Each structure stands twice: as C-alpha cells, then as structure tokens.
Amino acid sequence: MDFNLSEEQRLLKESVDGLLTDVYAFDQRKKYLKEKGGWSRVVWSRFAQQGLLGLPFAEADGGFGGGGVETMILMEAFGRALVVEPYLATVVIGGGFLRHGGSNVQKAAHLPGIIDGSKTFGFAQLEKNSRYDLNDVTTFAKKSGDGWVIDGEKFVVLNGENADTLIVTVRTKGAQRDSSGIAVLLVPADARGISKKSYLTQDGLHAADVSFTSVEVARAAAIGDPENALPLVERVADDARAALCAEAVGLMDESLKATVDYMKTRKQFGVPIGSFQSLQHRAADMFVVLEQARSMSMYATMAADIDNAAERAKAVAAAKVQIGRSGKFIGQQSIQLHGGIGMTMAAKIGHYFKRLTMIEHTFGDADYHLRRVSETGVLA
Incomplete structure (x- = not known):
C-alpha cells in the first residue's frame, strides 16, 4: 500500500499549515477562546475561503470531492495548532449525516451554508445514562400531523451553544436500548421549546446541555429511515x-x-x-x-x-x-x-x-x- 501523499494532498497540507501558522499562534488562540461560543468567526471565514469547509463534499453539491485522507491531513494540522473552531461538529458530523443519508432537498438546504461558513451544526446524541452506546436513546419523537414532536434531554452537545442546526437522535418506537426505532432529525436550534445550558469543557471548548419540550419539526426533518437510523x-x-x-x-x-x-x-x-x-x-x-x-x-x-x-x-x-x-x-x-x-x-x-x-x-x-x-x- 502506498502511504505517500498525492501532489494535490501535499499541496493541501502545505496550504493548511501555512494558514494555521498565520492565524493560530498560541496567543491568538487565547483570544479566540474568549469570543462568543469560544471560537473565531474570522478564522471560520478563512477556512471557508480556502475551501476547507467544503473539502469532503461531492463536487455536485458544491464541495471539492475530498475523502478520508484529506480529512486526516486537515485534522492532524488542527491538532497541532489546537484549533477550537467547530469543524468536527459541523463538517465531519453534521456534513457526514447529510453526505451519507441526506435527501437532495436536505443537502440543497444545508450544505451551501456549511461550505460558505454561514451555518454551523451541533450533534445532540449523548444522554444522561447512555455513556458511549449510540443505541441508548430515550429522547422521544412522536408523530403529530405532518411532523414530529420531540421531548427529552441531550448532554455535552459540542457547539450546542452557537449551532444554527442541531442533529438530534430520537426514539420513535421501542424500548430504551433497542437498535430499531431510532431516528435522526434536523432541528433548528432556535425552535420553540428548546432550552440550553452552556459551559466550558476541560479542554476550553464550549458545550451545552439541551432540553426539548414539545419541540415541533416537519416530517421532512428526518434524515434517512425514521425507524432504522x-x-x-x-x-x-x-x-x-x-x-x-x-x-x-x-x-x-x-x-x-x-x-x-x-x-x-x-x-x-x-x-x-x-x-x-x-x-x-x-x-x-x-x-x-x-x-x-x-x-x-x-x-x-x-x-x-x-x-x-x-x-x-x-x-x-x-x-x-x-x-x-x-x-x-x-x-x-x-x-x-x-x-x-x-x-x-x-x-x-x-x-x-x-x-x-x-x-x-x-x-x-x-x-x-x-x-x-x-x-x-x-x-x-
């Protein structure tokens, strides 16, 4: 197996390293941590201008058609610079749900905002007793007319304080730890019935505990199969x-x-x-x-x-x-x-x-x- 980077990947690495050298000295990072939500909108905009936010998305969706190796190059560089911007929550996770399971309508509604830096995401998955089990879900969504009504709590939602959209795992049927009956919903972060408690995590980033009380979303908010996600x-x-x-x-x-x-x-x-x-x-x-x-x-x-x-x-x-x-x-x-x-x-x-x-x-x-x-x- 050839572990050498291609010419395009080498140029990406050099470009990212150069950008982070320019904008991510340790003293600069301290200033970013003091901004609203604990990260810099100016740096996020620079990421967008350089095409980093569109890296893993298909060219047909406005991205650059990068793969896992390109993401690896980027994340290694982010680690070396201690980057605090919500790339994992927005591009890797939020964008990942859209890439792997989103409809064309959902992609058209959300991917342009991710790519141009105008929209960020938070992944609301962890619950009080779920620990690391992805199938342990008690937050419930019941059908109501042409939509869903969500009730429950999620904890340690990275970028939950400032995300424009939350991706929420919910249970639509079955018992707490059943593998079936789980859905993934796109929920506007400012929807009525959502309350947040924000705080700093050990590494200085921001997270939030999010409560959902009779939060209504459209039926089309479900990504993929609402009973087997x-x-x-x-x-x-x-x-x-x-x-x-x-x-x-x-x-x-x-x-x-x-x-x-x-x-x-x-x-x-x-x-x-x-x-x-x-x-x-x-x-x-x-x-x-x-x-x-x-x-x-x-x-x-x-x-x-x-x-x-x-x-x-x-x-x-x-x-x-x-x-x-x-x-x-x-x-x-x-x-x-x-x-x-x-x-x-x-x-x-x-x-x-x-x-x-x-x-x-x-x-x-x-x-x-x-x-x-x-x-x-x-x-x-």
Whole structure:
C-alpha cells in the first residue's frame, strides 16, 4: 500500500499549515477562546475561503470531492495548532449525516451554508445514562400531523451553544436500548421549546446541555429511515472517530516536539536535561508510541470508507484503543518532562494533554473500544 501523499494532498497540507501558522499562534488562540461560543468567526471565514469547509463534499453539491485522507491531513494540522473552531461538529458530523443519508432537498438546504461558513451544526446524541452506546436513546419523537414532536434531554452537545442546526437522535418506537426505532432529525436550534445550558469543557471548548419540550419539526426533518437510523449514526460516528484519531496524532506530534525542544533548553546541574540518557530514552519511547498511533490513525482513515459496517467498526475501534493508550502515555510524559510549568495554563503543553484527554472520552474511550475489539476477535 502506498502511504505517500498525492501532489494535490501535499499541496493541501502545505496550504493548511501555512494558514494555521498565520492565524493560530498560541496567543491568538487565547483570544479566540474568549469570543462568543469560544471560537473565531474570522478564522471560520478563512477556512471557508480556502475551501476547507467544503473539502469532503461531492463536487455536485458544491464541495471539492475530498475523502478520508484529506480529512486526516486537515485534522492532524488542527491538532497541532489546537484549533477550537467547530469543524468536527459541523463538517465531519453534521456534513457526514447529510453526505451519507441526506435527501437532495436536505443537502440543497444545508450544505451551501456549511461550505460558505454561514451555518454551523451541533450533534445532540449523548444522554444522561447512555455513556458511549449510540443505541441508548430515550429522547422521544412522536408523530403529530405532518411532523414530529420531540421531548427529552441531550448532554455535552459540542457547539450546542452557537449551532444554527442541531442533529438530534430520537426514539420513535421501542424500548430504551433497542437498535430499531431510532431516528435522526434536523432541528433548528432556535425552535420553540428548546432550552440550553452552556459551559466550558476541560479542554476550553464550549458545550451545552439541551432540553426539548414539545419541540415541533416537519416530517421532512428526518434524515434517512425514521425507524432504522442507527446504522447511519454508527457510520457517521466512525467518521468522527477516525477524524479524532487524526487530530490526536497532530496533538501528540506537537507534544513530542515541544517536549524535546524544552529538554534542549531547560538546564539542571549546569547542563540541558536532554543530555541525560534516561530522559533521552523516555523521549524515544514517546516517539515509538507516536508512530504506533500514526499508523493506526491511517488504518482508521482507510477503514472509514468501508461499506461493510462490521469490518469498519472493527478497524476504527482498534485504532481508538491505540490512540487512547498513546495519548495518555505521551501526555503524561510530556507534562512530567516539563516539570511544574507543564501544569500551568501559560504553558501550551498542558492544553495538548487536556485536548487528548477529551478526545479519549469522545465516542468511546480505550476500555470501551477494547471490549468491542475483543468481542469481534480482532487484535488491538
């Protein structure tokens, strides 16, 4: 298998790296976090102008026809720069539902706004006791005339505070953990009956708990089959997991570079601490673990395009296990090798570890996915 980037992919990488170098210094990021919702509309507009928001969409829908590799390149770069804009929630997840299951009418209504940067999305899936199980849904939608009426609560909705549209998993029939009877609805974020409680997450991003009280939407708001949408949810979740794996690789890569640079400049006993052989060995271990994570991220990227749901799930779960293990090891080693300064908000390294920790617990942690891998008999 050829792992070299094509000329177009290489140019994309150079273009994205150049843009982020220009707009995403650490001090600039601090300013973006203080803006409404915790991200910059100016930077989001730059992403749109450069075509990044239209990257994965078909040319027929106004996009650029990119695939998983292009998303991987982008997410790695976002990880290295600690990007806070809602690309995952809007393009990967929101756009993913539309790409994989949206009707032509739904695509025409929403994709242009995603691509030009005028519309953002939030994915309302997590519930109080559902943990990582996508089929555990109690938020209910009942038919009413020509539409649906939604009642329930969703938690930790990324970009939920500022999203223009919420993609909501609901139950239309059956019991709490049934695989059937699940629908995915497009809900205007300002619909009557929606209330939000916004807050900061550990990594400094914004999320919201969202309550739905007799929220009415049209029958056409359903993406795909309103009684059997779980396969669609699982498909998009695997896309998101692969994207998060790539982001984590970018975070780990930059963490290792920052740590090695610090070891070259921080002196103890009159010499750089990087001259101590034991610390060199720890940096070498970090490099090995990083490369293991990078290879599994590539594996997940390739697997995300597999139509066979079982085979795709096996590969993505195995990658998430390695990413979780590698992220924990590199994050902990980075903080320890930085010493006390690594625990301060002023040091960039701590922010990398916080983001890695949040990625670990998004769409399933290493323990959860290890169980999935063991159940299918695939080695992690």
